Every structure is written in structure tokens, then in C-alpha cells.
Amino acid sequence: MGEQGKRVAVFGAGYVGLVTGACFAELGHRVTVRDVIPEKIAILERGEVPIYEPGLDELLERNRQRLTFTTDVGEAIDGAEFVYVAVGTPPTFSGDADLSAVWTVIDELPPVDHRIVVAMKSTVPVGTGAKVRHRLDARGLGHVGYVSNPEFTAEGTAVKDFMEPDRIVIGSFDQVDADAVAALHEGIDAPIVRADVASAEMIKLAANAALMTRISFINEIANVCEATGADVVKVAEGIGYDRRIGNSFLRAGVGFGGSCFPKDSLALKQLAANSGYHFQVLNAVIEVNELQKRRVIGKLSELLGSLRGKRIALLGLAFKPNTDDTREAPAFVLAGRLLAEGADVVAWDPIASSDGLHGVEQVTTVEEAARDADAVVLVTEWPQLRDVDWPAIVATMRRPVFVDGRNMLDPGAMRGAGFTYDAIGRAAPTG
Ligand SMILES: NC(=O)c1ccc[n+]([C@@H]2O[C@H](COP(=O)([O-])OP(=O)(O)OC[C@H]3O[C@@H](n4cnc5c(N)ncnc54)[C@H](O)[C@@H]3O)[C@@H](O)[C@H]2O)c1
Secondary structure, rough: OOOOOOEEEEEOOOOHHHHHHHHHHHOOOEEEOOOOOOOHHHHOOOOOOOOOOOOHHHHHOOOOOHEEEEHHHHHHHOOOOEEEEOOOOOOOOOOEEOOOHHHHHHHHHOOOOHHHHHHHHOOOOOHHHHHHHHHHHHOOOOOOOOEEOOOOOOOOOHHHHHHHHOEEEHHHOOHHHHHHHHHHOOOOOOOOOEEEHHHHHHHHHHHHHHHHHHHHHHHHHHHHHHHHHHOHHHHHHHOOOOOOOOOOOOOOOOOOOOHHHHHHHHHHHHHHHHOOOHHHHHHHHHHHHHHHHHHHHHHHHHHOOOOOOEEEEOOOOOOOOOOOOOOOOHHHHHHHHHHHHOOEEEEEEEOOOOOOOOOOOEOOOOHHHHHHOOOEEEEEOOHHHHHHHHHHHOOOOOEEEEEOOOOOOOOOHHHOOOOEEOOOOOOOOOO
């Protein structure tokens, strides 16, 4: 733990801001987290956590002495040597990133006489740092440093990812600022990639695009497997041993969702298009993902005929396990399509809520969800789904149709239990 604790202000008490704040506190720094939503700050001040992220509550609790929460900009900045920007950058209707929250932070920055470094954690288009630099200079804040320090953590493992990252990327206009931000991470053992600001911004977008490309690639392989009788799980295992390929992000399923991949792919596509470049691979990756989310509908129609009046149970609402985040979750797209087909949709998730999904009944147990259902669709691979007594569930369903959208369960066991089991890119159901 660094003896020289620095003063860090973090703007944004969301998934990234809270993890960043808690982890910097764990490294020995004194952190003030600022958000514009008073309820969030009140929850944090009470010692509770407004989001679900494994390990975050203990980390916040352990470092309470070094953490404060506020809605007040002045209080956050007072004495701060670093200002981390971790506000949301959602997509606009055009697909560009909405940077309004970022600009609010920059414009609200009070005039400071000492040197501080603004560090961008939010994912922003390439060129944003240069614009921020220009805006700071125009405000007479030329002495305020700026770095791009993008975040690569994944929800569900964010604390570990922050404390044990594959790398730390720091893009700067001035080496002094990069040195300061590198020193702030003292205690974390990871390679530091120093770059110019534009390259650091691109590293974040390109890393996400590479991961999404792998997902859409294996999903297309899965679709061809379905058409040809191969099993994508075996195929992924077989190619994953190749060291040039590796085995991560090779799980076929119902497509990617979440608060990052969909919006960041759109933002990169739009960034390229705005610069006059047609990013063909990325366009295909996005399109494949959209189609993949809807493929389950085709499977259900094949197995059940018309979906009108059919009761379909969705297992999992979060975009992945171990998070309560449902932003851009495939379950929401699926539910919307099922409702449009006239189906009755019932959903289960251990943490995430169906808020915003009008017309979907949310229940608290898998058994309740499956009861009288015409089909069950496993959408999120929550670990507890492995322990469900599936043979007992078959008898409670109107029809024992099971679509495993994550290839999580054993096809032989599920069929043995009496299910008409289908999955993604595996041998067709046998009834
Ligand atoms: N969620 C992830 O896994 C992840 C991973 C890597 C990068 N990112 C990027 O990090 C950024 C934040 O993502 P998130 O998931 O934490 O978002 P989030 O929506 O969970 O949190 C953003 C927070 O910022 C607050 N906010 C808005 N304006 C503010 C202001 N002016 N001052 C202070 N707070 C303000 C909001 O109220 C909200 O609580 C995004 O750019 C995202 O792309 C996210």
C-alpha cells in the first residue's frame, strides 16, 4: 500500500467509477466519489452499494476511512491531485457516443491554481482527448494535465480486473502526467502501455472490437455447425488449443449485450464512418450479433409452431452472470420479439430486474418460471442453473422444450431427463 496516498476525485458512481474509487482507496489513496444522483450518494454514505458487483461491498467497507461521497463538485475537487472521469457515454440516435456528461464534468471543473491531472476512464471516441485539451486551454486551464486511462474491466469481475489487469494503458500529451498516473497505480503488477492520447483511446475501442469479432465469429461457426451437423463446443475446444488463437471468447450463444460492447461497436463504426471509412468487418460483427439474438425465435417457432399464446420462460435477464446490469441484454431483445409474436413471457433472474420490460412477468424461482411453460430458454449462464433439478421440472411444463442459449447444460443429460433440448451450434433436437 503506497505511503504517499494521493487525493483522487472520481466523477461517476457507476460500475466503473465505484470500482475505480474503491480500488484506488485500497491502494492507499484518499478518494472522493462524486455523482449527480443524490440517492446514489445517500446509499453509499449509508455504507450500502447501489449496484451488484462481486467484492465491491467488502472493498468499500474496508476502505471507508479513505472514501467519501458527494454530489458537490467543489467538495470533490478540493485538494484533489487527480480527477477521474467515469461518467456514462451512451449511444445517441446516430450511433455516436453521447459525450454530454463528459463535457459537463470538464466544464464544471472549477478554476484550480495547483496542478491536477484529469484522467479519462470513460470510453470515448478517438479525438476526444484532443478536444478536451483544447477546451481546458481555452478556459485558461493549461496547467491542468490530461491523460487517457481507459478501463478494460468486465462487470462481474471488475474488482479483480482492476487490481490484476492484463495491462494499464496511459495516453498523455505530457510525459509528466503519464508518470503521475503510472505512480498512482503503484502496487498493481501489470505492464504499462504508454501512448499518445489518440492511440490510448483507440486501444480501448479496438480491444472491444476484437473481442466482439471473436464472439460473432464463433456464432457464425455455430450457425454453420447447425447446418452441417458439427458441434461448435467441440470445434471451439479444438481451435482454442491453438496458441495463435487461444480459447477465450469462443463460446457460441445468443449474442453479446451489455453496456459496453454494443455501444462501443456502434461508436467505432460511427467514428470510422465520420472519417470517411467503411469498417466492413465491424459492420458484419454488429449485424451477426443482431441476427444471433433473434435466432432463438426461429428455434422456438420450429419446435412449437406459432408462438401466439405460448408461455415462454426466460432464464436470466442480466447480460451476463454475476451482474445486475441489463443494458442491451439479449434477454430484453428476446422478450420484445416474443411479446411481438403474441407469446406470454415469464422471466427469472437471481439479481437483475425486468424493469422496463413491459408485459413480462418476473418470478423468483426457476421452478415457478418453468411451471406450465411451453418452452424454457436459458439466456444467461447463471452458475446456479447447473444445480437445478431439471428432471423434476420436465413434468411441470406444458411442453418440455428447452433452448440452451449459452450451451451451458449437458445435452445428453437434458434429453435423458425428457427435454426436447436444443442449443446453439450443436446437434439438432431429437424430440
Ligand atoms: N460498465 C463497464 O463494464 C465498463 C467497462 C469499461 C469501460 N466502461 C466505460 O466507463 C464509462 C462509465 O460506465 P459505467 O458502466 O460505470 O456507467 P454508469 O451509467 O453505471 O455510471 C455512470 C455514472 O455517472 C454519473 N454521472 C453522470 N453525469 C455526471 C457528472 N456530471 N458528474 C458525476 N457523475 C455523473 C451517473 O449518474 C452514473 O451514476 C462509460 O464510458 C463506459 O463505456 C464501462
